[in-house]
Amino acid sequence: xxxxxxxxxxxxxxxxxxxxxxxxxxxxxxxxxxxxxxxxxxxxxxxxxxxxxxxxxxxxxxxxxxxxxxxxxxxxxxxxxxxxxxxxxxxxxxxxxxxxxxxxxxxxxxxxxx
Amino acid sequence: xxxxxxxxxxxxxxxxxxxxxxxxxxxxxxxxxxxxxxxxxxxxxxxxxxxxxxxxxxxxxxxxxxxxxxxxxxxxxxxxxxxxxxxxxxxxxxxxxxxxxxxxxxxxxxxxxxxx
Numbered sequence: 001x002x003x004x005x006x007x008x009x010x011x012x013x014x015x016x017x018x019x020x021x022x023x024x025x026x027x028x029x030x031x032x033x034x035x036x037x038x039x040x041x042x043x044x045x046x047x048x049x050x051x052x053x054x055x056x057x058x059x060x061x062x063x064x065x066x067x068x069x070x071x072x073x074x075x076x077x078x079x080x081x082x083x084x085x086x087x088x089x090x091x092x093x094x095x096x097x098x099x100x101x102x103x104x105x106x107x108x109x110x111x112x113x114x
Numbered sequence: 115x116x117x118x119x120x121x122x123x124x125x126x127x128x129x130x131x132x133x134x135x136x137x138x139x140x141x142x143x144x145x146x147x148x149x150x151x152x153x154x155x156x157x158x159x160x161x162x163x164x165x166x167x168x169x170x171x172x173x174x175x176x177x178x179x180x181x182x183x184x185x186x187x188x189x190x191x192x193x194x195x196x197x198x199x200x201x202x203x204x205x206x207x208x209x210x211x212x213x214x215x216x217x218x219x220x221x222x223x224x225x226x227x228x229x230x
Contacts, residue, residue: 042118043205043220056217090159103218105151105159 003027004106006091012112013081021076021109023091029104031097032074034066037088037108049074050097081113116141118208120221127196128229134181135191135224137206145211148182148189149218154202162204165189167211193226201228 004025013019025032034046048056049068063085065077074091088110092103117140127133139148150162165173165182172180177197181190193200206221 040123040222042222043218045217048217058217092159102149102161102164107156107158 004091004093004104006089006106006109008109009107010110010112012114013078014114015081015083017081018077018079020078021089021091021111023074023076023106025072025074025091025093025104025106027093027104029093029095030071031094032068032071033092033094033097033103034074034076035090035092037090043090046076048097055097078111081111083113086111086113116143116146116208116210116219118206118219118221120206120224122224123222124225124227126227126229127193127200129196129198131196132192132194133196133226135193135204135206135226137189137191137221139187139189139206139208141187141208141210143210143212147209147211148180149207149209150178150180150189150191151205151207151220152200152202153205153223154199159205163191196228198228198230201226 007022030051032049036044045058046060047066052068063080067075088108090108091106094103095101119138146167148165151159152162153159163173163175163178177194179192203223203225205223208219
């Protein structure tokens, strides 16, 4: 596989469930990102990882917990979510986070919280 | 903090015609990067074009070109000879050139439809 992949593509969960989103990049990049995309709002950066170390956390509620076990994989663990957390969650990667380099995006996970 | 504004939520263009998508931004910095990203209905976002603020020459990528007006803080995207495959959401984005780990700030996006 090439590029950035995300699984699952769709997820429906109740507010008491625990689930995880997975992102994998096959580009040899060192930086990975989680974004939240809600309708009629700009993309919101949630987390940035550089060489498996979290370098940015944009005041995201603790019910979202990221994990980056290696430079190719990024997870977003979800627990006790709220209906307003329903959105498209996009993963992206880039060569590194501090330069001009393009970010490559995955197809996203469409999350619905009931 | 930087902000990116895309004031038009939707636009439509006839196939083979030209369309311009507008974007303005607010920053106190002098060195930064600007991007246009395309998100087709399949949802995989891809980079269309990018501009370095210190370059006066407008960036061009095949049918896509920008009109970068630094003093006016304007960064519009022109699509020439529009094709059906150009139908998508387009996002304008800003990134500071200062410091490590500077993030992309996106606008709300504009939905472009192409009429056959």
